Amino acid sequence: MIRNTIHTFRSKCRALVCSLLTLAVFPQFVSGQAKSAMTDKPFDVTRWIETHFAKGKIPPFSFVYDGKPSRELLKKWKYTAARVESDEPEAVEYLYTYLDRSTGLQVECRVKGFTDFDAVEWVLNFKNDSQANSASISQVKVVDLDFEYPQKGNFILHYADGSHVSKHDFHQRTKVLAPGDSLYMAPQGGRSSQVAFPFFNIESPAGQGVMVAVGWTGTWFADIAGKTDRSVTLASGMKYLDTYLYPQESIRTPSICLLFWKGDDRMVGHNRFRRFVMAHHTPKVDGKPAHFPESSSFNYGDPSPCNEYTCLTADYAIALIRRYKQFDIVPEVFWLDAGWYSQAADYKNHKNWANTVGNWTVDREKFPDGLKPVSDEAHKVGAKFMVWFEPERVIKGSQWAEEHPEWMLDAGTDAYLFDLGNPKALEWFCDQIGELIEQNGIDYYRQDFNMEPDIFWQKNDEPGRTGIREIRHIEGLYAFWDYLRQRFPGLLVDNCASGGRRIDLEATSRSAPMWRTDYNYGEPVGYQCHTYGLEMYLPQHGTGVQKTDKFTFRSSLGTSVVYNWKITNGSSSFYEIQDCMKEFREVRPYFYEDYYPLTGSGDITGDNIWMAYQLYRPSDKSGFVVAFRREACPDKTHTVKLSGLDPDAVYSVTNKDTGETVSKSGRELAEGFVLTLDQPRSSLLLKYQAE
Template structure:
């Protein structure tokens, strides 16, 4: 895998942040600045309101605020402020010096509450700057005002230069921070309300401790604990810092150590910080979720204009349903990537004020609850990764970090994403055995033989394919269907193993149809309307007894059937089940317990079966987040590929968008023999490469099947697979338009090789395109090889990066796969 990389600047950003959070460093919190009102433009930190250096009396200043009358700016600090100093006046720039600024006079004032503590005279462009040196009565906030005398605000550019305050500990704190700084107002990156009171007014008075421990794999664990003596409510942050990466993570936990129910806890945000930057532009990068559409995981860029905000939630309770829980905030060549670890209903909001500040919140979408005495809960985990340079640099830092710290490991290396022969579970045993024999005879090097849904249920109800209702209506009856598989499934796993493959089996244990055996034996284990025959019920993983039973049951099933890969599907939206089960003063608790139970269930399965591969499916890729990818891999990232006539452009869009965040995922080909364009459109680290998924395929398609083409495609996947573990570079736009091209590059800097995939879509009129490659060394030469030709060509890195690689595709709906390696 590529080595972790972080610059000194990125390292410093993380170190400052962790030091502030843990109290292990001497870095003082910044002076918090909030512009409440401004007559024109946006307030700037360290620059004038038009972006030029602050300039008063012919002298430029580095620190301070540039604003425009009429303005109100609130400056606050978590400790009492004793004195404020500044130099104020009209900013000297080309506009104010040469034009109408000469007719404007400004009056500056400092207010605390309703009282005006200081007021300047009228200052014009010709006036000398006026110093401010004012004693403050130990306040936590003050308001800095600028008004135009006579009301004319044209070109009323005003500066609070060298603004600083003396705080309670005797230190002077400057206004103005480095680009890309995360402001922790109270040294805690979370927020909540307790008994109606905001946490920013509570946490400074809670008892606080911190313990740090060096862990394996370059991880330092910090336990930051805060306790309210009055209520017994405790908040603990489990913070992880990573050697070699500019990343920090934390998981918040709340506990009631008191003898009574806690007051109401609500609005609980795992992340509540401000991102400060210098520059006009703020852009939020994000991706769609998995919506069974051609634009699944579509990569999006949204400008955050002053005064605007973007709020995102997945909808329905599955974490990547409408939107993927990863975001990249780009500001002036600095940025912050946010990843959310919560396999339920999270929400994130990015709100830009009228300054160079973006307020970021993320957590559960809704909480309003009391904690019982002795009760504890966990909230969504948060990943922050800092970067400088370009957004794609941040992307590749994230990919390397995910591979190292959030991908299941085998022998200290990320698991190898498999290529699988996917089959329908309702296909009868003899047909499965016939297909396995073909795989063996034709020497098709599959990693797994995949048996999907439909293998269970009563003998009088055999499921032919996923387009009927038989497979769905028997979820909860996990007895092997005796008509389809009279000898059980072990005969299939044995045959697959003899052919050199492992065995993967589909289940959906979180959903059960009302009336199936387990719903009748233990109705108390389910959420939903148990009086509705045939309706979907939700198995409540939040109940310890139910979870223990399910863990034991699945563990036995894996052993009994010889299962190496466990495919867990989830085809209902759980949010309404959770919300219906909540009491009025316990809103959010059912969801919390369920998600805690899901993680405990998977962790215990992995503990009992260390070599088990968990495939995370939820109607495609609707539960992809930091927590699930740490335990599993999504082998089927979109249900778009379920239908035999699916549009292969969807596979291209999925790779293009998802690769920005998640290195390892899988896609499905459907049964399209000889269709290289479609195969490459879904080419990914893992691959479900259809042979004969259904019995009618086996009967109709096996005679005359192009096995040589099939082997060639498998060889191309085998060669491409390790490159998906490298850096990623999109080479074209991101949409699903049928008249365009799409291309992307994967590069392994540690191996000094990579690949380019390019597609000319159905309606594109262009027969050629040139793409400049990334990550190469200009002074070196590379061997470039067309996968369809096989003859390598030597070409310089300078040519590939400066001029690009020219790709000719003579017909629409054609593709090209190019491999390269350093000579």
């Protein structure tokens, strides 16, 4: 039954995978460095797609085939266009194909436009529809185009760091793109948000811009350049791809998303994009975008010197759940992290959670009846149960490595990379993890990935087929995640990857990073910085917290959080824990709405500054200001300017710590509102509401 499910799913997935892509734009443009004039006319998604993918037009992508550029080839190839029925009422879909009759190479581009967000997205598929190997396909740019605007001036690129275990993770960056200036971005190690970040905003001098997102959970690139004082060039695709295709073989590329915006403030684009992601690129449960949970762990690392959960037992886990219930601090999810599987607690042989992955059987000494009794206890108190896995990294000598050496990719390290690009291996992989989830009553699936896969892909590519291993692995990863969510419709996927190193549009469509960085655990200033930057693009992400003081706890506010309370520690107060959880649940809904940074986009990592941001819910004209005066900051006051408010409305602004309330007009709040904190290393939480 499972095998049939996977086969059925795989056929559906081939069609689905082609349609998960984005491109939206106010300008009219064509590719191949062609110019396109920007106008003030209302944007029409359908007209834009039909015009710019029309017969005879050079489409907004490019590649080189057999040494020849696509702009020369496509005009000679057979062209077809078809409107495709969309499963979303706000979307229009088209399928465009370009066929080289002489060699049988077919390029398929599925384009999807979103009328509710003026957005368009696409992905390319190459297929060799012949009985001989194709010529080489290289330099594939999924998007390759110039944008030209009516006003002269410099373009400003707003982008961010990826995750690299630092206070600067997701830090905002700005680059002015005068004519001749450029920026090239690409992640390191084969994980999509390691160092570089595949989301950015190109602001034009014309009060318009474009939000860009790359969908590829591997190695992508983006090249943005100022061309003239009115135009900018954008190119993006897969970094390493130079391959021929076997007869009847096909491959997919990264996807691209462009969402165009107009306004005096570039945050119009950021907030529009955040809402777009929630509406169209967030996993759905019962037809609605899923909200990722607040979780509690099982006394992380308890007792010392145990690491993660290598010493946890079923009895202890059940007792902890009952203790959470006793003090009315039950979370939405109980989170079991690494160390529950065989050999993870074998200290005599220097085994631990990290060097035993690949032994995916429950440790029966610690959990005699499996994890199901723990899951059952979580369900009794009204919570879900989430469990950590890391199935792609397989330690040499582990169970999986010994049983199936033919499915292991080797690069000379202490671990193998499981070959998700092998269809038989993928089917077995799906069965194994699916059965563990079902047998142990697991509600949510947490997937880690503590390795850099690019070297495994490169060392195992066949001569002349650079990039194939990467493509097949990423295709397999998406098929696996889609399989899990089809088999378990309510299941959510937490995507960790050494803390936030696999964040991109395709991953976001299937998962969320509930542990967004492995930076110094519990250090609040870094956590404030991570929230400040990552909220510019994505509302769904989380981090951990283990202290209840307001400065630390508020540093971890968001849509998701992991409470690592030490509830067996005598210094812990369940009253403080209750207060923290109540505050989190009050503020949390606002993180799904509009977000505004209030203290600039420069270096916000210092200990001698204020840092503040604003959350706003337009539907009822309410929101929060979250602010921090850091340890070495000498200033008791700091002035901020709120955004998005009705200038003529009057707002009650309440200090959630003191209860003090003042009334201010929206105009006054926008012109400047003074924040006051008498003590360093302190925080403010202000609720404002239109009267």
